Amino acid sequence: MEHKALWALKFLNFDPHETQSKRRSKLLEVEEMRLRAYDSSRSYKEKLKPKWSGPFVIKHVYPNGAVELENPNDDGQQQSWVVNSQRLKHYLGGEVKQFSMVMMFVDP
Template identity: 50%
Template sequence: MEKACHFPVEMEHKAWWALKFLNFDPAKAQWKRGNQLLELKEMCLHAYESSRTYKDKVKFYHDTKLMKRTFHPGDLVLLFNSWLTLFPGKLKSKWSGPFMVKRVFQSGAVELESSTEDDQQQRWIVNGQRLKHYVGGDVEQFASVMMLVDP
C-alpha cells in the first residue's frame, strides 16, 4: 500500500535552481528533476521497508514474552487489574479473584463468572493473558509449612 507523497518547499525551489544552474536547458533540467524524483521514491520505499522490519522485530519480541496458558471450563483463576490505583502501595496486590472459567474462546479470550453476596452470577469476557491459575489453599497452611522447614 503506497501513501501520497507531499513535496517540501525546498524541493519546489530546487527545480528553479536546477534550471538556473543548467542555463535554462529544459532537457537537462527535466532529466535532473526525474532523477531527484526517483531518488525520493527509493528513499520512501526504503523507509517503508525499514518500518516493516522494525514492526516485525517488535512483534517477535512481544510474542516471546507472552506466556502460553491453557484454561478449561471450571478452572479457578486470578485476574490482573492494572488499572486499580485506588490505594497505591507496594504491598497492595493487583490480582483479584478467584473467578471461575465458564468458557474459553479460540481467540484466547476467556469468559469469567463470579458470584456475589446476593447469589447473582456476574459474567464478563477478558483477555487470557490477564489471567493466571489460582492454586487454592490458606495462607496459614503455607506459613506453618515454612516454619517447619526453617530452623
C-alpha cells in the first residue's frame, strides 16, 4: 500500500511545501473577497436606507396595493411618489392634522 501511495505522490508531482503555499494564497484570496463583500454590502445598505420619514398624506390608493403619498414642503411645493402599501407604517409620534370629509346625501 505504501508503494502505491508513494507512486501516486510522485505521479502527481506532489510537493508539500508548494501545496502549503498555494493553500495559504487561496486562503488569503478568500479572506480578501470576504472583506470586499462586507464593504460592498455595507455601502449597499446605506443606499437602501429610506430617504423619507415622517407623516405623509395618502393621495391615491391603487387597486394593486400601491399607494401614492404626498408631502407638502415648506416652500409650498407638493412632492408625491408611489410606494408599496406594505412598506408603510402607522405614524405614532406627535400631533398630526386630522382631515375629515362631510358628505351630504340627498334623496332623489
